[in-house]
Amino acid sequence: MLRQIVFMVVTAVLTAQAQQLTPKEIIQRIDETERVASSEAIVKQIITTSGGKKRTLEMKSFTKDQNDKQLMIYTSPSRVKGDKILMLNDGNDIWFYTPKTDRVRHLASHAKRQKVQGSDFSYEDMSSGSIEEDYTYTLLGEEKIDGTSCYKFELIPTESGPHYSKLIYWGDKERFLTIQIDYYEDGELLKRLKCYDVKKIDGHWYQMKLVMTDLQEGGETVMETTEIKFDIDLDDKIFTTGNLKRR
Amino acid sequence: MKRQFLSLLLILITFVSKASTQALEFTGYYENQLFPQELNDKLILQDYNKLRIDLSAEIGGNVSFNGDYICRLFHGAKRFNSFDFIPENVVSQYARESQASIDSLRPDFDFEYSDENFLDNAYVTIYSKRANIRIGKQQLPWGSGYSWNPTDIFNQKNLLDPTYEKVGVNAFKLELLFGREGMLTSIIGIGEEWETSTKALKVKEHFIGFDLSACFVEKTQEGFDYVLFAPSSERRRLFGADFSGELLGLGVWAEGAYNQLEDSDDFGQYLLGADYTFESGLYLIGEYYRSQLGRTDKSEYTFDDWMRLLSADGENLGVDYISSGEMYPVTELLNWSNYLIINLNDKSGIFFPWFEYSFSDNTEVILVGYVPFGEDETEFGEFGLGGFARIRVYF
Numbered sequence A: 001m002l003r004q005i006v007f008m009v010v011t012a013v014l015t016a017q018a019q020q021l022t023p024k025e026i027i028q029r030i031d032e033t034e035r036v037a038s039s040e041a042i043v044k045q046i047i048t049t050s051g052g053k054k055r056t057l058e059m060k061s062f063t064k065d066q067n068d069k070q071l072m073i074y075t076s077p078s079r080v081k082g083d084k085i086l087m088l089n090d091g092n093d094i095w096f097y098t099p100k101t102d103r104v105r106h107l108a109s110h111a112k113r114q115k116v117q118g119s120d121f122s123y124e125d126m127s128s129g130s131i132e133e134d135y136t137y138t139l140l141g142e143e144k145i146d147g148t149s150c151y152k153f154e155l156i157p158t159e160s161g162p163h164y165s166k167l168i169y170w171g172d173k174e175r176f177l178t179i180q181i182d183y184y185e186d187g188e189l190l191k192r193l194k195c196y197d198v199k200k201i202d203g204h205w206y207q208m209k210l211v212m213t214d215l216q217e218g219g220e221t222v223m224e225t226t227e228i229k230f231d232i233d234l235d236d237k238i239f240t241t242g243n244l245k246r247r
Numbered sequence B: 001m002k003r004q005f006l007s008l009l010l011i012l013i014t015f016v017s018k019a020s021t022q023a024l025e026f027t028g029y030y031e032n033q034l035f036p037q038e039l040n041d042k043l044i045l046q047d048y049n050k051l052r053i054d055l056s057a058e059i060g061g062n063v064s065f066n067g068d069y070i071c072r073l074f075h076g077a078k079r080f081n082s083f084d085f086i087p088e089n090v091v092s093q094y095a096r097e098s099q100a101s102i103d104s105l106r107p108d109f110d111f112e113y114s115d116e117n118f119l120d121n122a123y124v125t126i127y128s129k130r131a132n133i134r135i136g137k138q139q140l141p142w143g144s145g146y147s148w149n150p151t152d153i154f155n156q157k158n159l160l161d162p163t164y165e166k167v168g169v170n171a172f173k174l175e176l177l178f179g180r181e182g183m184l185t186s187i188i189g190i191g192e193e194w195e196t197s198t199k200a201l202k203v204k205e206h207f208i209g210f211d212l213s214a215c216f217v218e219k220t221q222e223g224f225d226y227v228l229f230a231p232s233s234e235r236r237r238l239f240g241a242d243f244s245g246e247l248l249g250l251g252v253w254a255e256g257a258y259n260q261l262e263d264s265d266d267f268g269q270y271l272l273g274a275d276y277t278f279e280s281g282l283y284l285i286g287e288y289y290r291s292q293l294g295r296t297d298k299s300e301y302t303f304d305d306w307m308r309l310l311s312a313d314g315e316n317l318g319v320d321y322i323s324s325g326e327m328y329p330v331t332e333l334l335n336w337s338n339y340l341i342i343n344l345n346d347k348s349g350i351f352f353p354w355f356e357y358s359f360s361d362n363t364e365v366i367l368v369g370y371v372p373f374g375e376d377e378t379e380f381g382e383f384g385l386g387g388f389a390r391i392r393v394y395f
Helices: A002-019 A023-034 A109-113 B002-019 B088-098 B102-109 B303-310
Strands: A038-048 A054-064 A069-076 A084-088 A093-098 A103-107 A135-145 A148-157 A166-172 A178-185 A188-201 A204-214 A220-230 B025-039 B042-058 B063-076 B079-081 B110-112 B116-127 B131-138 B169-178 B182-189 B198-207 B210-225 B230-247 B250-261 B267-277 B283-291 B320-329 B334-343 B348-360 B363-373 B386-394
Touching (some): A023 A148, A093 A109, A103 A109, A109 B250, A109 B267
Antiparallel strands (some): A038 A054, A135 A148, B025 B386, B063 B116, B198 B210, B230 B250, B250 B267, B320 B334
């Protein structure tokens, strides 16, 4: 009997150790979950300024090739309707188009620091690169965020990564999704991204609501996905500068 | 005007009936701009109300129609005289060459801002996998530069408001797409006859992070001989190139054009620019511009040079210029920019602070001040203080 109990305990321990993922495996699983083959979404962005004023924008968003190609088309309000942002090569190439002048502008990578249409998301925040390629990472442990068990990482951007000095990252242990990111610059906490309303759509887990809070100035931007489809057939042609002028 | 309005109505009725199941969209904006300007020691005020209505419709899967109708009504000071903007000695010299008195010549140089009603940017676009065709009055953005575009002979650009929309150009445009980002553009700008129509060819490609393009444009350059007081024209051929990309973390661009003229001297115009965004959000931009059409000494500026500056051509007087600007998001809704343009030859320039405020989702307010500096008879030294206040409401 004792031998059986010892055998069961040893088996359980060995099984648990075999199931424990390495930090690299965790990061790879997160990248696999969040960088999908393709997607098409309708997104509403509600910007609340530090003074309490609200601005609402709506857009259609398309991604392909694990977010290597991204296209955003603003549909509302009239002031920005028809404006388009094309990001290729993981956000390293950005073009902005406005129908007001029918002009396509090629933005240099420093422009990625700029806020997109006045929101708390910068171009580089929106360009969902690969954690494995854009950061060196250290697993700090595990923590619960709003009741969700998470892996906690420290991410230090590499040369291909964003301009922040450090990110503290929480990823859902079960679904390998971003739950929270704290963005730091020179030791100061600048802003916080929190993800809510996780749903499974077309076989993919997805956070339907993102909230970026500017912890220094006090503003906040909520991005709500009202509709999303995954693994759809998107023509490469829509992710070209030649297609940007198409109304 | 009645005929234009009826034509617009007819177009609207036709498209509403045909496109009613194809989502004909109406958008646009109302704009009011107040323009105070110091002139002859007086503060002159001009104001306009502008209504722009944009129409767009998808006609079938690969065809779209777009059109803008613009109505602009001017108030306040509408009538000016070019002589008031040109140095006295230059006007006197012109009068001597014309063998007439300044007072007798003056009325010929009156110009007036008249109310406008016109159909702008009315065009049809046909899309296919490898080619797009656009026919009608359309925007023809050309060149990478911000304040100047040496390769652009389609549009008039306001140096003090370079991103404002341009009036459309009647043209037939064909774009052939090749590779991933390559594009060959061919444009025919409709003139009275084939010989005098503008023809342009541009090839563009994206290579190692840079957008590169080369172009050739041939047009009949309209001018005016102020001594003979008669219009003139000559053939102009432009060979141009431009690129935009990134170098050492800076955004960089360059644009150059060599112009061959049938009767006048050939000239080149070149531009080099760079920009950068700091982590704080502060944005800096700078350009250097060189125009061989200009003069290095203010004493050499002729009456024709000044009239060309004031007219649709908008060519600057000097040879070497720098422009610089900075933009900072003061709050989430307020951007504060400062721009400076300097004529390096006559050492005159203009400083203009620029405030842009988002009043609501569809309302923006812009306040700009013009502070020129320089000695008398210099390009910017002749102008007084000014600016504009603009409100625009989108619908």
